[in-house]
Amino acid sequence: MTAVQADRNDATVGHTAAAAIDVGSDGSGGAAIDRRGGQGQSGTGDGAGRGEFDLIRRFFDRGPVRDALLGIGDDCALLAPRDPRSVLAVSTDLLLEGRHFAAGIDPVAIGHKSLAVNLSDLAAIGALPRAFTLALALPQYDEAWLSGFCTGLFALADRHRCELIGGDTTRGPRTICITVFGEVPAATALRRDGAQPGDDLWVSGTLGAAARAVEERARAVGEHARAVEEHAGVVDERTRAVEGRASVVDERARASAGQAVPSDPAGAARLDYPQPRIELGLALRHLARSAIDLSDGLLGDLAHITERSRVGAEVDWPSVPADPCLGDLPGNEQRRLALAGGDDYELLFSAAPENRTAIAAIGARLALPLTRIGRIVDGSTVRVLDARGRPLPMTIAGYDHFGTG
Numbered sequence: 027m028t029a030v031q032a033d034r035n036d037a038t039v040g041h042t043a044a045a046a047i048d049v050g051s052d053g054s055g056g057a058a059i060d061r062r063g064g065q066g067q068s069g070t071g072d073g074a075g076r077g078e079f080d081l082i083r084r085f086f087d088r089g090p091v092r093d094a095l096l097g098i099g100d101d102c103a104l105l106a107p108r109d110p111r112s113v114l115a116v117s118t119d120l121l122l123e124g125r126h127f128a129a130g131i132d133p134v135a136i137g138h139k140s141l142a143v144n145l146s147d148l149a150a151i152g153a154l155p156r157a158f159t160l161a162l163a164l165p166q167y168d169e170a171w172l173s174g175f176c177t178g179l180f181a182l183a184d185r186h187r188c189e190l191i192g193g194d195t196t197r198g199p200r201t202i203c204i205t206v207f208g209e210v211p212a213a214t215a216l217r218r219d220g221a222q223p224g225d226d227l228w229v230s231g232t233l234g235a236a237a238r239a240v241e242e243r244a245r246a247v248g249e250h251a252r253a254v255e256e257h258a259g260v261v262d263e264r265t266r267a268v269e270g271r272a273s274v275v276d277e278r279a280r281a282s283a284g285q286a287v288p289s290d291p292a293g294a295a296r297l298d299y300p301q302p303r304i305e306l307g308l309a310l311r312h313l314a315r316s317a318i319d320l321s322d323g324l325l326g327d328l329a330h331i332t333e334r335s336r337v338g339a340e341v342d343w344p345s346v347p348a349d350p351c352l353g354d355l356p357g358n359e360q361r362r363l364a365l366a367g368g369d370d371y372e373l374l375f376s377a378a379p380e381n382r383t384a385i386a387a388i389g390a391r392l393a394l395p396l397t398r399i400g401r402i403v404d405g406s407t408v409r410v411l412d413a414r415g416r417p418l419p420m421t422i423a424g425y426d427h428f429g430t431g
């Protein structure tokens with residue numbers, strides 16, 4: 027996750043991570059989860075079988091590994107490429123509660139998304155997913171949360187035959203760090219530095235739905251939090267609450283605020299359940315010259331390709347597949363969300379014009395819209411053009427400079 031995304035999600039959450047953390051009664055935020063058993067858990071409190079290793083066994087160890095040579099339970103996992111000509115593709119993403127997701131977000135969605143963003147990186151480089159590791163910090167042994175998290179995580183993992191082979195577990199502010207391992211023949215890896223002037227620029231799917239859901243959720247959380255804070259203030263005054271009371275109320279308020287539902291459920295689904303474009307990445311291995319996955323918005327991510335490839339680019343705004351859910355917004359808002367919103371997790375790629383038919387056939391086979399939105403050019407600038415080929419006044423960083431159209 028990048029700083030851009032983190033800042034945006036900060037706004038969504040509207041509070042710092044530290045405020046929402048229960049480090050357990052010993053206050054040792056970094057200590058291992060309950061090697062002594064029972065401490066800090068919600069529930070029966072009998073202390074039996076609630077330790078770190080029990081947690082790993084119950085939730086994460088799913089028996090003998092199918093694909094790797096050695097998995098959970100040893101000091102290292104062992105993994106061999108299936109194809110000896112392939113190399114390992116490795117990527118890591120860190121998700122922190124209060125920064126990348128709000129307290130109170132459905133754990134099923136968190137499980138899905140924390141793996142999905144990693145798989146999306148494998149898709150972008152054209153790698154076949156093989157395995158992943160999971161480093162997890164949790165404030166307490168919360169069975170309901172863990173079971174939801176595992177539901178989302180393993181449903182996606184199984185769909186892509188990506189196996190959990192190890193990890194680390196500790197007590198602390200809720201944090202999820204996944205590292206994925208894929209494999210790809212080195213010669214056909216879809217890197218960011220391969221774009222050439224004359225290439226077509228393509229994008230998969232539609233853009234902007236998740237960004238709109240982020241903003242709607244932020245608005246809903248803001249309104250909800252304001253109402254709850256007013257209420258909490260009243261409660262506080264009436265009871266002259268003992269120390270800590272206010273923060274308990276606060277935490278509950280935040281938890282429910284995280285569940286505030288945006289008005290467009292399809293947009294919320296795009297935000298919470300992004301679908302990594304693995305099959306597309308694999309199919310593009312011999313066709314695309316460069317690729318990137320869209321996590322921070324099309325223009326910002328396109329700039330990564332143009333910088334690394336030392337080229338410029340032109341995007342034809344009328345060709346950009348803005349999500350239909352943006353249809354009720356003014357043109358400049360649609361452009362802002364489709365071009366500079368984030369969390370799309372679609373693939374942006376460049377390819378020689380002679381591959382147009384083959385690429386269209388892939389879109390048809392995968393039932394995934396693939397749209398030609400512009401071209402790679404000489405130079406170093408990225409321009410967005412209107413229907414008559416005139417540059418639209420916008421800058422990548424300029425959320426506020428999207429013109430008046």
Ligand code: ADP
Pocket residue numbers: 082086087097098099100101102160161162190191192193194195
């Ligand atoms: P070590 O002390 O050697 O690092 P640990 O005691 O941390 O090992 O973990 C024991 C085993 O459980 C290791 O094989 C590790 O990879 C695995 N493991 C720990 N936490 C997780 C997790 N959250 N998900 C999957 N595997 C885990």
Ligand code: MG
Pocket residue numbers: 193194195
């Ligand atoms: Mg360890």
